[in-house]
Amino acid sequence: MAIPLSEKLRPKSINDFIGQVHLVGKSGPIKKMIDSRNIVSMILWGPPGSGKTTLARLLAKYTEAKFLSFSAVTGKKEDIMRVIAEAKEYKQFYNKDTILFVDEIHRFNKAQQDAFLPFVEDGTIVLIGATTENPSFQVNAPLMSRCKVFKLEALETEDLMQVAKKAISEYTLHHFDDESLKFLVENSNGDARLLINSIEITATMGKKINLKTVQQALQKKMAYYDAHGDNHYDTISAFIKSMRGGQPDAALHYLARMIKSGEDPLFIARRMVIFASEDIGNIRPNALVLAVACIQAVERIGMPESQLILAQTATYLATCPKSIASTEGLYTALADVENIPLGPIPLHLRNAPTRLMKDLGYAKGHVRYPWKVEKETGKKVKQEYMPDNLKGKKYYIKPQG
Secondary structure (H helix, E strand, O other): OOOOHHHHOOOOOHHHOOOOHHHHOOOOHHHHHHHHOOOOOEEEEOOOOOOHHHHHHHHHHHHOOEEEEEEOOOOOHHHHHHHHHHHHHHHHHHOOOEEEEEEOHHHOOHHHHHOOHHHHHOOOOEEEEEEOOOHHHHOOHHHHOOOEEEEOOOOOHHHHHHHHHHHHOOOOOOEEOHHHHHHHHHOOOOOHHHHHHHHHHHHHHOOEEOHHHHHHHHHOOOOOOOOOOHHHHHHHHHHHHHHHOOOHHHHHHHHHHHHHOOOOHHHHHHHHHHHHHHHHHHHOOHHHHHHHHHHHHHHHHOOOOHHHHHHHHHHHHHHOOOOOHHHHHHHHHHHHHHHOOOOOOOHHHOOOOOHHHHHOOOOOOOOOOHHHHHHHHOOOOOOOOOOHHHOOOOOOOOOOO
């Protein structure tokens, strides 16, 4: 099986590592760890292709630690326990550390993240988590408190040019002109891995590579979905609009795109909670109940099983009757609060905890349970709830159906 070019080019030495000078430069904290051979548990936070996996591997190499890794997208709690057992054996028989590298650690739910805590504390493993998401939002506070967080940046143009030249050097019989090289670098979005993969694909088009060749080659690639770029927002927009239009098949299509591209399932679930309230509302109150249950289940179960829960919720929301009565009512009320004078709250609606307030008429004449009085007397209770300047104002029109 052919080794991918990105794997062939992975730096074998910290001196060959490109970018992230603030971390691996002469006075950088990771460089100091390597020099001292003293590695602590950490979270590497940065965009795709910024070097998170490579740094973890280099840390293991320089400390002569065993390197174990798996992805939080497919890993389960039992996988964690199996790896922990392997680390314990390695410590017992060889008296050496194990670096456990967890890619996309933010995808683990709370229970899965908690499973690491005792083994990080007792030194069974040195945990290195990689994430593209802000760890302060996505990683448990107890785990965060036991890890250093290092922020990696997207590679600069100069760094990417170095990566590109290294990749092109693998194709000694090929010639990439300056225009094609510039195009490849500019369209890599700071992602070294994407750049290398693009060069690898382009090299299949012939020996002489120009701009036209590059463009033709990249058109053959499967549509690239950037979980942080425009396509990210376009796809979630199409997903929401499909549910709004009552199209479960289209909703499943865009859901499948997001799942396949590695979109954060909690992001999808959050958007469905908002949709259930904004677009369905009280015409089908159970929609919000299901959407909230969805986000809780996704958080506790994790992927890949959570994709089934996302699909169930999306198809239910798409096929529900729709009402924006509460949404429109709120926006109209907000506009009135912003644009017209705020009349005083009627005295009978105010609390009267002191005698002075009672003497001033606070709470006077207020019927606390109008529904009970109406039930007992059969007569409608007339009681005003709006300020005087908004008497008779209607914000909410109860949906029919």
